[in-house]
Amino acid sequence: MNDILVNLASLGDKLAAHVLLAAAALGLGIIIALPLAVWANRSPAVSRVALGFSSLVQTIPALALLALFFPVLLSLRAVFGEGLPTLGFLPALLALTLYALLPILRNTVTAQEQMDAGVLEAADAVGMTRWQKLQLVEAPLAAPYIMAGIRTAAVWTIGAATLSTTIGQTSLGDPIFAGLQTQNWALVLAGCIASAGLALVTDALLGAIERGFQMRRRWLVWAGITLALAGILAAAFAQRATDDNAIVIGAKPFSEQYVLARLIGQRLQDAGYAVEYRDGLGSAVVHEAVTSGEIDIAVDYTGTLWTNQLKRSDNPGRDAMYEQLVRWEADTTGTLVLGRLGFENAYAFAMKKDRARQLGIETMDDLAREARRLTIGGDVEFFRRPEWLAVEDAYGLKFGRQRTFTSTFMYDALKGGEADVISAYTSDGRVAADGLLVLEDPRGALPSYDALVLISPQAAKDSELLAALKPLIGAISVEAMRQANYAVDRLDDKRSPAQAARELARTIDAP
C-alpha cells in the first residue's frame, strides 16, 4: 500500500503529459466532429460516410491504431519534410483524436435527428438565418446530448492514452508498462489508479457541464468549464517546467533496457545533463527513433539490428557482424555506434533441467527430435522474428504447440509446465536463478546479440556526452548484467531499475 502511494506521488509529470495529450485529442476531436455532424445532418451521404468511418476506427484496437501512425507519419515525411515527428505526441494525438470522434459525432447527429420539427419550423418562421438557427436553437438544444458524447469520448481517450507509451509519448501508461515488465505490481496499480482517477474526475466535471446544459444552469456550465481548463493549464504549467534540452534515453519494454537506460542516465546526470526516459518503446520503433533524433540514446543488440535493419540472415561471426553494423549506421543513418557494453543478450532455448534430463535433451539437435511432443513458449515478437525462422530451418524444428507470453510470464509458464521450452535471453537473471538449462546451438543458427550503445546524429556531436559514456564500453560482464536484471525481476527484495543501475555502476567503477 505504501509502495503504491510512493509511486503515485512520483507520477506528477506523467499525469501532466497524460492530461495534455488527452485534452488535446479531445479538443481536436470536438473541433472536427461538431462541424462534421452539422454537415452530416444536412446530407445523408456525408452522414453515412462519417459515421461509417468513425465506427470502423473504433473496431481497430487502440494499440494497433497508435502503432499504425508511425509508418503513416514516416511516409508523410515525403510531403512535410524530415522535421515531421513520427513518435511521441503527434502520432498519439492523431490516433486518440480519431478514437474520440465516434461518440461525439454520433451523439451530435442523433441530437439533431431527435429535435422537435415544430421548434425547427418556428425557428425558420420567425426569420432566423441558418447561422442564427444553429446558434440560438440547434446548438443549445443539442448541447446536453453533445456533452454526453464528449464525456464518453473523454473517458475512452484517457484510458487509451495509457497505450501511447508504446510509441514514445510519456503518459500514465509508463508506470503500467514498466511495472508489468518488472513485475512491480505497486507501480502497475499506481498507474491504473492515477489513470482511472483522472477519468473519474474528468467524467464528473463534464457531467456537471452536461447537467448545467440540461437544467439550463449557466453557472454550472461555466464552473465545470473553468475547473476543466484550470486542470489543463496546471498540467501545461507543470509540463513547461520540464527541460526541453534534456537528453532523452529510450528503452524497450524489458528490465535490462530499463536498467541500462538508468545506468546511462545517471552517468549523464553526474556530468551535469538533464535526462528524460522514454520507456516501453516497441523494438522496431527504437531504432527509427534514435536515427531520427526523437530520442538521443538507446541500447540495442547486434543481432536485432542485423536482421531487422540490414535485413541479413547470414551469420558472419560476432566481430564481423559488429564492424559491418558500425559502418552501416555511419553510412546510411548517420547514427553513432558508441561501442559494445561487453555482454551478450542472445536468444537461447532454455528448459527445466530435470525435464531436459528426462527427455535426454542437451542440444538443439536433441530438441528437434522431441519437438513434436513439446510446447514452446516465446515472447510476443519471437515467432515473427527472422531468428526463429533461421532456427526452425537449421534444425527442422516442428513443435507440437506454440504459445506466446510477455517476456516476464514466459519464465512462469516454464516453471508451471505450460511450456516445455522457452526462447530465453542469455543475460536474463532468471536463467541462473531458476536453474534452467540453456541448450547448445551447434549449428550457430542464432546470431550474436552484443549490447551496443546507439547515439543519435545530433547527440553524437556532443563530445562531453560521448566522454561521459565511454567508460561504459566493454565494462559490463554478462554476470553483472544478469545480477542487475534479476534484482529487478525477482519477487522478493525487489530493486527499482534505478537502484539496480546504481548497484551495477558500482561493479563497473570497482572491478
Next chain:
Amino acid sequence: MDQPSHALLEFVNVRKAFASTVTEDSAVDVAVDGVSCGIAAGSFVALVGASGSGKSTLLKTVNRLGDPDSGQVLLAGDNVQDAAPAMLRRRIGYVFQGVGLFPHMNVADNIGIGPRLSGTRASDGRIAELLELVELDGSYAGRMPHELSGGQRQRIGVARALAGNPQLLLMDEPFGALDPLTRDGLGKRVRALHGQLNLTTMMVTHDMAEALLLADRILVMEKGRIVADETPRSLLKGAGGPIAQAMVAVPREQAAALAQMAQLDGPA
C-alpha cells in the same frame, strides 16, 4: 362580393407539386394547381379544405417555408422570392398548430425573438404589452414553455408572431390542438386583435364552422384549386357550389340538431 381594389397579397398562377411517395408510377402529387387570387389589406381570409387539398402548401408560399414551382406570390407588389427568406419572415407573423416555442427560452425571450434577430431588444414593457394582447399577465414573462398549458402556449405563439408589428398574419391550423373552450376563446381574441392592430390575416383550417365564425372571406380548396371564394354570409345562403356546400352542411346540421334537442327537452 366586392373585389379588392389593391391587394396586399396576390397569388399569380401558383403551382407546386411534390414527388409522390405513395403512388407507384413515380408520378407527382400536385399540391397547388395554378392558384390565382388577391387578398385585400385588412381582410380576414380563411382557407378551408380537406386534408391534402393544398391549403397549407399555398399558405407557406407566402413566407417562403415552401417556394412554388412556378407562378408568383406578390406581397405589397413585390415578388416574395426576391427577398431573403429570413428578412421576409421577420415582417410576417406566423402561427401554426405545433406552436414551436423554443423550450430553452423563457416566455419573454420567446416573444422577443423576432426583435432580437433584427438586432434590437423588446423592452419589458413591450413584452408585457404583447402578453396583455393575448390576455396573459406580466408574471408569465419569466416562465418556461414546459410550465404552460396548451392554450397558454399558443397564446404565447400568437404574441411572438405579433412582436415584430407585422402587417400580415399567417395562421396554419392555429387552434387545431386546443380543447373547444380554449379554442373558442383564443379564436375570438385573435379576431379582435385582427381589427385592433389593422392586420391582414390568412388562416388555414379544416373546420368550416371556425371559418364561418371568424373570417370575412372564405376560400374553399379542393385538389389544389380554389373551388369557392365567398363571404360567410353568401356561403350560408347556399352559394359556392357543391363542395363548399357539403362543408357548410356539417355545422348547419349540427346546429339544427342541437336546437331540436333543446326544443324537445323544453326549458331546463
